[in-house]
Amino acid sequence: MEFKTKNCWEVYKSKKHVSAMDRLAQDYIEFLSKCKTERETVEFLAEKAMNAGFERGISSDRFMKTHKGKSLILVRKGRKKLSEGLRILGAHADTPRLDLKQRPLYEECQVSLAKTHYYGGIRKHQWLARPLALHGVVIKTDGTKINVCIGEDQDDPVFTIADLLPHLAYKQVEKKLSEAFEAEKLNVVLGHVPVAPSKEKNEKEKNPVKLGVLGILNQRFGIIEEDLYSAELQAVPAGPARYVGLDKGLIGGYGHDDRVCTFAGFRAFVTQEDPEFTQLLIIWDKEEIGSEGSSGAKSLFMEYCIEDMLDAWEPETRIRTVFENSRALSADVHAAMDPDYQDVHEKLNASLLGHGPVFCKFTGHRGKVGANDAHPEYVAWLRGILNQAGIPWQMAETGKVDLGGGGTVAKFLAVYGMDIIDFGPGVLGMHSPFEICSKADLYASVLAFEQFFKS
Incomplete structure (x- = not known):
């Protein structure tokens, strides 16, 4: 009857999972060490995407498009019509x-x-x-x-x-x-x-x-x-990302927010084949300053791209129909409970490192000001696909109600009428020059994003 979060280390304790987790963590450390700006991140991912068979321009069923060198869209055409909606995962490449x-x-x-x-x-x-x-x-x-x-x-x-x-x-x-x-x-x-x-x-x-x-x-x-x-x-x-702790269970480095979701989302996206719904991965700039500018989530970059898709693949469909039927994840990190500052969290609604990626139903500050507030029907659907796949997950708020808050790109996609929620691994020391995340949460996040794209 009661709900308890699952510890990823117990769920993924087999030799197969541990080996896969270690390989993923090493790849992520190399990525995080190399990509320290949004331009470097987009350039790195664009090269990887082209090596995976994605082409520039919309002539292909798998295409990519960059914008100002700071934002990136990857699209894989699905079997269903665009009018039935997309599976969209959005993250951001900029950092404090x-x-x-x-x-x-x-x-x-x-x-x-x-x-x-x-x-x-x-x-x-x-x-x-x-x-x-x-x-x-x-x-x-x-x-x-x-x-x-x-x-x-x-x-x-x-x-x-x-x-x-x-x-x-x-x-x-x-x-x-x-x-x-x-x-x-x-x-x-x-x-x-x-x-x-x-x-x-x-x-x-x-x-x-x-x-x-x-x-x-x-x-x-x-x-x-x-x-x-x-x-x-x-x-x-300066310097590379590193393992933290004698057991190497944690990863420390600059820019987990939000390159851990950028990396995990990309890894989940490129492994997909012959999807039911058309899949879209978008990496934005400027999230840390309110998603402003021509390369942020407030821009029309994604909207223009989907218009191009409709013109090429399904001109009879209106773009609002696509948006209303789409489901999205705002892939962003969450503030995990800090062992030394537990008093700023409300423990019943706080997340723990190593217990899987975190749903954040709403962000904003104080009275949910500036928040996207995900609908319970969508939360239930996401719970179902993760539970069926046996993937650990959590749900938490950023901290005690009146102690602060923050925002993500979620509300800028919610204006189109689509379902969206914030979802990503927990981080300690967020926005510091040396943030910490769990390599078990990274592994679970990739698996969770894969299930979302397949759903």
Whole structure:
């Protein structure tokens, strides 16, 4: 009569499952270590999709389309008509980070630094005194795109943001956390060696260390300071993802939110064959700042793509009919109960690491403001397909009602009238530079997404 969640480690304890779980975890660690921006993620997945037989353009029954280099759609045509609906899984490839400002470079106290503007919901103090890498692109006026990645290779230097020493932090520690760390002081250290005085002028340069940094950038990438106005450069945690714990049951790294769902959704999608319903996997940008812009879930990228599908495959069907009959998952992570901060959770409605992916019926904050609230008929249907497949799952809220909240892409798909719910593995330290997830939850999430696509 009672319901109890199942521990994935007990469900998947056979040698076959353990071996498959370990292989999946290793692939995910390599993916997470390599793909630290939305552009890198989309490029990586697009290449994998083409290797799996997907083609650009809608002439094929298996096709893909990228948008602005930051969003990706993969479609596999099903046996049923589009008018009977799609199976849609949406995730996002962007993560909280520090973006370099439009004019970032300056020099102070014999140090060259870069100004940043944080992106998404970060806790600013977590980004101090840690190794950082620079990832991104610079676009020159002739359209040339220059890819930048500094700080990941073993021979590369890294960057950092210097923290204030405790000996002089007496006033700082007395401030509220929200006031103690100023966004305008999240400045990345780039260099220290000054250029030699100009022989022609026989005088010292005004900003010799900054000029030294510009010289290195010019030598390595062929860019000048003005090119940084048309650049997207991100300071992200340097170094690879790693196993956490003596038993290697956990995975630590930057960007589980939401690349764990991006990875799991893609792995589940590419294994499908001859589906009943047409399947659509979409990876969005800009979720961490409200899904804004031309590459976020508020854009019409997905809608335009489905219109193209209707024109090619089923012109007599109206797009609203497709949407109303579609079923979708907003594949996003959930805040697992933190052993040290259990008081911020309401334990009866909290999730545990290792007990499978988590349904979140609604997000938003306080009185469900800004939420998609999934209908019970849809929740029951999803319960049924997972229970039939023997896949562990949980249902939880983000935390105690009045302690905070957040949002996902779910409400932006719900406006079309389709059924949708948030569903993904739990994470500890969400939005930190080093998040933690369970490799058992990753494995169960892939299996769950496979069942959704097959349903």
